[in-house]
Amino acid sequence: GQNIDQPTEMTATEGAIVQINCTYQTSGFNGLFWYQQHAGEAPTFLSYNVLDGLEEKGRFSSFLSRSKGYSYLLLKELQMKDSASYLCAVREGDYKLSFGAGTTVTVRA
Amino acid sequence: IAGITQAPTSQILAAGRRMTLRCTQDMRHNAMYWYRQDLGLGLRLIHYSNTAGTTGKGEVPDGYSVSRANTDDFPLTLASAVPSQTSVYFCASSEEVASGSSTQYFGPGTRLTVL
Numbered sequence: 365g366q367n368i369d370q371p372t373e374m375t376a377t378e379g380a381i382v383q384i385n386c387t388y389q390t391s392g393f394n395g396l397f398w399y400q401q402h403a404g405e406a407p408t409f410l411s412y413n414v415l416d417g418l419e420e421k422g423r424f425s426s427f428l429s430r431s432k433g434y435s436y437l438l439l440k441e442l443q444m445k446d447s448a449s450y451l452c453a454v455r456e457g458d459y460k461l462s463f464g465a466g467t468t469v470t471v472r473a
Numbered sequence: 474i475a476g477i478t479q480a481p482t483s484q485i486l487a488a489g490r491r492m493t494l495r496c497t498q499d500m501r502h503n504a505m506y507w508y509r510q511d512l513g514l515g516l517r518l519i520h521y522s523n524t525a526g527t528t529g530k531g532e533v534p535d536g537y538s539v540s541r542a543n544t545d546d547f548p549l550t551l552a553s554a555v556p557s558q559t560s561v562y563f564c565a566s567s568e569e570v571a572s573g574s575s576t577q578y579f580g581p582g583t584r585l586t587v588l
Contacts, residue, residue: 405582406580461506463515463517
């Protein structure tokens with residue numbers, strides 16, 4: 365089974381940087397995903413990590429340390445539209461994704 | 474259409490009634506999934522299907538059933554709805570189950586209220 369922890373809420377100022385941490389415990393790690401979910405909408409894919417290290421995609425980066433069971437999502441140059449929930453999800457085995465409860469990020473002007 | 478569609482968008486249902494939530498994808502993805510999302514609990518897998526003709530139980534399958542007669546459709550049925558099934562239900566699909574990089578794509582969701 366999974367135990368995925370991420371902070372409930374974070375607040376940051378427009379133009380700033382925010383780091384969302386995710387820790388997990390799993391018996392069969394096969395990749396970690398980050399999704400963005402705006403209020404009332406479906407989750408949308410942001411990033412995928414399966415090997416240790418940093419994956420960069422424009423303003424968003426995701427880091428993974430498999431030995432520590434730890435990942436973070438880094439959001440740079442925050443914009444108001446980045447206000448959303450960010451979901452950490454771990455794949456265990458072939459197909460199953462287990463999600464954390466999500467981190468609500470509020471960007472203030 | 475492109476992607477995943479779900480119907481209805483929202484529904485209010487009396488307890489004890491039968492309800493089927495519909496999900497259709499046009500991406501020819503092998504795998505499909507049903508999740509429920511509740512405040513503070515995140516997304517939880519109800520049922521999944523690796524390919525047409527096969528289904529499996531997820532984390533919270535009780536009270537729900539699914540079928541996968543073809544690649545595109547994956548309906549979720551509540552045989553006798555109870556108030557604890559009040560939730561937002563998301564259908565998702567992915568290209569290959571066994572691929573580590575396979576991404577799940579989500580439908581717009583169905584907001585279900587059971588009274």
